[in-house]
Amino acid sequence: MNYERSELLEKLAAEYVLGTMSPRARRRFAQVLHHSPAAQRATAAWHDRLQAFNRPIAAVTPPARIWRAIVQRTQGRTARTGWVARFFSSWAKPALAFGFGLVLTVGFIHQTPQTVGLEPTAAKLAASYVGLLTDSNDTPVLSASSLRKGKVLSVKILKPLQPPAGQVAMLWALPKDGAPIPVSVVPFTGKADIALTAPAEEIFAKVPKLAITYEANASVTAPTGPIIASGHCVKIW
């Protein structure tokens, strides 16, 4: 079926938005929507046309548990990485802030696991990459950590970022030899779990440093702004 034919597209978009399509037709059109800008435009126009019908619907404050569940899910605390991420992030900052203290901490936990309530199998920090970025005054700005084979980079903003209006904060991997690699846009405050395009090992194995710049948009391929913060990217294993 040629979905780009405007008349047909218009009819399907209208019925998709109204909601009368059969499950099969609905699934098929949802797939078309993924890759057809024309379908996206037609659908958006129908949502716009019918939006006024939502006005008389009474607002109902949702129970607080919904927001709690949403926060839990959007902070990425999945069963797979949950305890590792929590455990790791709680140790990463002090360990790095004290430099060699990290090594001491690993040794300490290894020797006396009972002090942190760990079973012997969890007595070591998981093999991970860790970065601590500081600004020109040596103030910690951002910590980043990822399991060696993990595909999630957990970042925590330690000092709020204040880019000019409309700009984004971009995290870069600075390889030993080679051009900077854009990792991800990071939030200005708080924490985030960023999905990596490949396991951390593939991205950070030859990356001794990380940096943040402010950029006009998230699609830049090379840094254009000055470095706001930078720091070492180290392996922990």
Added chain:
Amino acid sequence: MATSPQQNEHLVRLLGRVGQRDQSAFSELYSLTSPHLFGVALRILNRQDRAEEVLQEAYVNVWNQAGSYAAGLSAPMTWLTSVVRNKALDWLRHVKLADESTVVMVNEDGEDYLPQIADERADPQELFAQATEGLRLRHCMGTLEAAQRQSLALAYYDGLSHSELAEHLQAPLGTVKAWVRRGLEKLKKCLESNPTPVKN
């Protein structure tokens, strides 16, 4: 939920920040928009538990997709509502609802939700009439035949599919499909001939 241009701009800014993984912006966006969106989910699903799940799924989607929200394509409330409606319709189409009369709906204070919803679940035609009050839609809806109006109202507010409409209206499937199609066509034609935009 009607939004002023200022509120619209604020929501666009919040969505931009949510796209950059700003939790505080996400929290504010939720506070501002969730009562209306929960109302939309409850209206179409008519079940507290399903509406809660749909609302949760919708906001997780918003968190993940806010970066791709195009302000030029649709107003923020329209986009957010579309996310909720799509999730709700997916629920209706893919999940066979159990016997609704056996479902006990209890809110956080332990109160039964059912009577409240049952009372508030107005007739779709009445909602249609309210939606069109004072809007150019009133005129345009007036150009539709009664059967076309009723079909659109039942589909939009109660989430009925073509075949469910046919069953509900006791009419052949082909006839119902034609009512819906012609109703939508007439509505579009009429709205396009009127230059006043409906902002929401």
